[in-house]
Amino acid sequence: LVEVIRSRRERWAAARREAGLARDREAARERVAIARDLHDVIGHSLSLINVQAGVALHLLDEQPDHARPALQTIKSVSHDALEEVRVVLDTLRDPGSATRSPAPTLLDVPALVEQTEQGPVAWTLAVTGSRGAVTSAVDTAAYRVVMEAMTNVRRHSSATRARIEIAYDEGGVGVRVTDNGRPEARRPDDPGAAIGLGLVGMRERVAALGGRLDAGPRPTGFTVEARFPRSTDQTTSEAP
Structure with a gap:
């Protein structure tokens, strides 16, 4: 006992x-x-x-x-x-x-672009595919990736032009932000740099939802690209 x-x-x-x-x-x-x-x-x-x-x-x-x-x-x-x-x-x-x-979604990205109309960077936005149902977690995380990528363009490059692409398809949601700034001005692997911390946060957001993020310099600028699965266990939000 x-x-x-x-x-x-x-x-x-x-x-x-x-x-x-x-x-x-x-x-x-x-x-x-x-x-x-x-x-x-x-x-x-x-x-x-x-x-x-x-x-x-x-x-x-x-x-x-x-x-x-x-x-x-x-x-x-x-x-x-x-x-x-x-x-x-x-x-x-x-x-x-x-x-x-309400948490921000990809439907709020045009407002981000509108806020930057008078800035030194000329932004363009392209949306392809049918939005359909998108989980709220993916929607907000993708918005945050776009917002942080825009911040990095303003703060860490000499870009004069930048482009945001949002792509919906049956398999998932993709966002891509490119600019024509000087690649050498960007140091994504430097853990002490602000851009490095921003990229760490983006990677954490994307990885937590089973997605993938690629970021790095191009011959004519810098690219941040994230891909999310369309379906998770979270609630979904649809285009109005």
Whole structure:
């Protein structure tokens, strides 16, 4: 009887330890996911604000009317970034207390391109295939890859032109961002560089959903390309 009681206590203690380790692992995953979201949102917003502020300052004296759209973009982008950061911080302070706004999807990419109209990089967007049903996890991750790739173009290259391609097919969803910047200005393998951290986050997002990400220099620029499976165990979102 004593041996049975001892054995049961050991099993209960082991189960408690394993449950504690599982909670720690889940908390670590949540912290990484939050850090990745903050990196993407803040990096994108601040780089865009910096570009638009430069445009506004350039136009303010000679063409003040043309500076207004840049200032409006700064106001809109900073408001959205502050709201998203507030939600994340509220969630950290009191999990479950904050109500998240709908997660961004690939349908929001045109708005990203519109925000950059007055910047130094001329962006084009091409969408091919039938969207159909896309899991919400894939939709948001693909959007974040595009957003981070756009941020890296603005911050780490001398590009004057860039192109975003979104491709839907039966097997999955693909996104591709290319630019004509100087390849030597990009150091994706340098773990201390901001672009390196951005690529790490993109790879983590894509790998978590069973996809693949390729990024590197081309003879005439830089390419970031991600491929996601169309179907996962997550909920799906469809084009309106």
